[in-house]
Structures are given as structure tokens and as C-alpha cells.
Amino acid sequence: MRIESVESIFIDKYLFVEIRTDNGLVGLGEGGAWGFHEATAGAVLRFKDYLLGQDPLRIEHHWQYMYRWAHFRGSAVMAAISAIDIALWDITGKHFDAPVHALLGGKVRDKARAYYHVFGETKEELFSGIEDAKKMGFTAVGHLTPFLDTQRDVAYFQTHAQKIGDAVETVREYRKIAGAEMDLCIEIHRRMMPYEAVQLGRAIEPFYPLFIEDPILPDNLDEMAYVAEKISIPIATGERMTSLWEFQMLLARNAVQLVRPDVCIVGGISGARKIAALAEASHAGVVPHNPLSAVSTAACLQIAATAPNFVLQEFPNDTWDVTDKRPDSDSFLIGAARHDGEGFLTISDEPGIGVTLRPDAAEKFPYRPRKIHTRLHKDGSVVDQ
Ligand SMILES: [Mg+2]
Numbered sequence: 001m002r003i004e005s006v007e008s009i010f011i012d013k014y015l016f017v018e019i020r021t022d023n024g025l026v027g028l029g030e031g032g033a034w035g036f037h038e039a040t041a042g043a044v045l046r047f048k049d050y051l052l053g054q055d056p057l058r059i060e061h062h063w064q065y066m067y068r069w070a071h072f073r074g075s076a077v078m079a080a081i082s083a084i085d086i087a088l089w090d091i092t093g094k095h096f097d098a099p100v101h102a103l104l105g106g107k108v109r110d111k112a113r114a115y116y117h118v119f120g121e122t123k124e125e126l127f128s129g130i131e132d133a134k135k136m137g138f139t140a141v142g143h144l145t146p147f148l149d150t151q152r153d154v155a156y157f158q159t160h161a162q163k164i165g166d167a168v169e170t171v172r173e174y175r176k177i178a179g180a181e182m183d184l185c186i187e188i189h190r191r192m193m194p195y196e197a198v199q200l201g202r203a204i205e206p207f208y209p210l211f212i213e214d215p216i217l218p219d220n221l222d223e224m225a226y227v228a229e230k231i232s233i234p235i236a237t238g239e240r241m242t243s244l245w246e247f248q249m250l251l252a253r254n255a256v257q258l259v260r261p262d263v264c265i266v267g268g269i270s271g272a273r274k275i276a277a278l279a280e281a282s283h284a285g286v287v288p289h290n291p292l293s294a295v296s297t298a299a300c301l302q303i304a305a306t307a308p309n310f311v312l313q314e315f316p317n318d319t320w321d322v323t324d325k326r327p328d329s330d331s332f333l334i335g336a337a338r339h340d341g342e343g344f345l346t347i348s349d350e351p352g353i354g355v356t357l358r359p360d361a362a363e364k365f366p367y368r369p370r371k372i373h374t375r376l377h378k379d380g381s382v383v384d385q
Pocket residue numbers: 187189213214239
């Protein structure tokens with residue numbers, strides 16, 4: 001069996017890679033550098049030169065070859081390697097007529113607990129998002145900010161007292177609405193400095209969130225370790241990291257309790273399973289990052305199915321971001337994972353990753369590149385949101 005074609009496919013906000021073999025198998029993967037899909041597709045094109053004619057079953061060897069042939073790293077290159085890796089695992093599963101998780105040692109769980117995305121420009125929207133998730137049967141909500149998901153063209157200003165005080169009161173309200181039947185995954189989206197993160201983290205400890213995600217910019221691992229040492233709420237981070245080695249440095253500092261590898265930028269299923277094992281050795285949990293399509297979800301679920309230290313799966317519904325509605329998964333894919341109505345996602349036993357593109361998907365949902373747009377402070381400087 002040989003690789004016959006490697007193609008990048010842009011659909012709506014997503015970038016997929018399809019790999020075909022000379023005996024008619026098709027593997028599907030997704031790239032996660034969502035701000036730079038064009039750059040990812042450029043890297044896929046470079047890797048295509050190498051991949052054509054190769055045996056698709058030598059996944060680890062191809063991973064090593066693509067990663068190590070040249071100097072370059074970073075998210076666009078790693079998104080390309082990730083999409084290719086997922087597609088090669090998909091082909092391998094189809095070749096052996098087995099789901100990928102069966103090839104990774106078999107399922108250690110039958111279904112994956114998931115958290116539902118909550119999004120809101122007002123507190124009322126955020127509160128009702130928690131109620132909606134509860135009614136649907138979810139037992140955890142995430143993407144849940146103690147601030148607001150304000151439109152990016154609205155200038156930001158809050159005093160320190162407003163920023164911390166409002167956030168604490170909002171989390172108090174979240175807990176009241178959620179009760180103990182739902183876990184709160186508090187998402188900061190890098191909006192705080194370390195001194196703010198410590199103050200807020202300590203103040204919301206009585207509401208026992210499951211984790212606090214990306215409390216500060218993730219670039220300085222020592223500062224993340226500083227925050228982790230000072231608060232008792234577990235820190236979840238890692239969604240911007242692109243390699244096993246970055247996660248090692250994070251774990252070595254005790255800067256994280258729940259790692260958040262993005263299967264579509266950490267080197268695919270091959271990269272994410274190594275990160276899960278690395279975390280396991282530090283008694284850290286895994287919460288796969290998943291802001292993309294149901295192809296990413298299907299790849300994440302291979303990790304959820306097989307990693308003993310899996311904790312929770314991010315599960316974005318198709319319309320969670322009211323400012324950025326996405327097409328319904330079933331309108332362009334076959335085999336998207338389902339919520340079972342009790343807070344878990346089903347894990348497919350179909351060969352490969354269990355998801356395929358509908359033939360008319362690219363035609364029906366043309367590419368919509370993300371606009372470069374960020375929020376500014378009242379004084380004109382850039383803020384993180
Ligand atoms: Mg996040």
C-alpha cells in the first residue's frame with residue numbers, strides 16, 4: 001500500500017487533510033493552527049513531496065522524518081504534521097479494519113465525559129448557558145469566563161477592584177446555578193497578570209472550580225509555576241504548545257495539573273498520546289483541547305479512550321460562539337460524536353477515527369478565513385481576551 005495523494009481541503013473555518021492510498025483507502029485529519037490555515041496548507045504541500053509513494057503504515061517514522069528533516073518548528077508546521085498524522089492513523093485503522101483506539105492498546109473507558117461550551121456577552125447569557133447545559137444533561141461546563149465574552153471592537157476598561165471583584169461574584173453565581181451536579185471549568189483566556197491570577201484564584205477557591213485555564217499568558221513557564229504554587233485550584237494549560245518537549249518543561253515545574261494538548265497542533269494522535277503518558281508520570285490529568293470540528297473531536301476521543309489519566313473532553317457545539325456561527329457537523333461530516341444526554345460522548349468503534357467528509361462539503365461551505373481582529377484597551381493598547 002502506497003500514498004497516492006495528499007490534499008488540503010478548506011471548509012468554512014476549518015482545514016482538513018485527506019490522504020488517499022493506491023488501494024482506495026482515504027484518511028482524514030485536521031490542522032489546528034486556525035489563524036494560519038494557509039501557512040499550514042503550505043507546509044502540507046512541502047510534506048506531500050516526501051509522502052507520495054510512502055507506506056502509510058509507518059506513521060511514527062514519517063512523523064520523525066517530517067519533524068526532524070529541517071530546523072523549523074511552530075504551530076503551522078506542527079498543524080500540518082498533526083493533520084497528516086491523524087489521516088495516517090485513520091488509514092491504518094481502515095487497513096486493519098479496527099478503530100484507532102484498538103491499535104493504541106484498546107479502550108480503558110467506554111465513553112468520554114465532556115464539558116459543554118458556554119459563551120456570553122452578558123452575565124445573563126452566561127448564566128442561562130449553564131442552565132441550558134444542565135438541561136441537556138452535561139455535568140461540566142467550560143469556556144466559562146468569570147469576565148464576559150465582549151465583542152472585540154468594544155474598548156476594555158476596568159479598575160482592578162472591578163476586574164477581580166466582579167469576577168469573584170460572577171463565579172459565586174455560577175456555582176449557585178450549577179449546584180454540585182456540574183463542574184465549572186473557569187477559562188481566563190490569558191487575561192491576567194500573575195499577581196491578578198493569584199488574587200482571583202484564591203478568592204474563587206471556595207467555589208471549587210475543576211480547573212482554572214490559562215490564567216496568564218502561557219509563554220513564561222516559571223510564572224505559570226508561580227501561580228500554580230500559590231493557588232489550590234488546578235491549573236489547566238497547554239493549548240498553544242506544539243510539542244512533547246514543551247509539556248515536559250511545564251510538568252517539570254509543577255506548573256500544570258491538567259494538560260490541554262490540542263491533537264491538531266501537538267503532532268496528531270502520535271504527539272498527544274505521548275503527552276498523555278508524560279502527564280501520567282506526573283499524576284497530571286488530560287483534558288484534550290478541542291475548539292475545532294468533529295474531526296478534531298474524533299481524534300481527541302482516541303486519546304480519551306486510551307489514556308488512563310483522561311479527565312474531560314472539550315466539546316464545542318456548532319453554534320457556541322454567537323458571533324461566529326459554524327455549520328452543523330452533520331451537514332458536512334458523517335460520523336460526528338454524539339452526546340449521550342448524560343454528559344458523555346460516545347466513542348466510535350468504526351475503523352479509523354470514524355469520521356468522513358461529505359463529498360459536497362467544500363462546495364457547500366466555502367472557506368471563511370478568520371479576520372485578524374483583537375480587543376484594545378481604552379488607552380489604545382492591546383489586551384488579551
Ligand atoms: Mg482555552
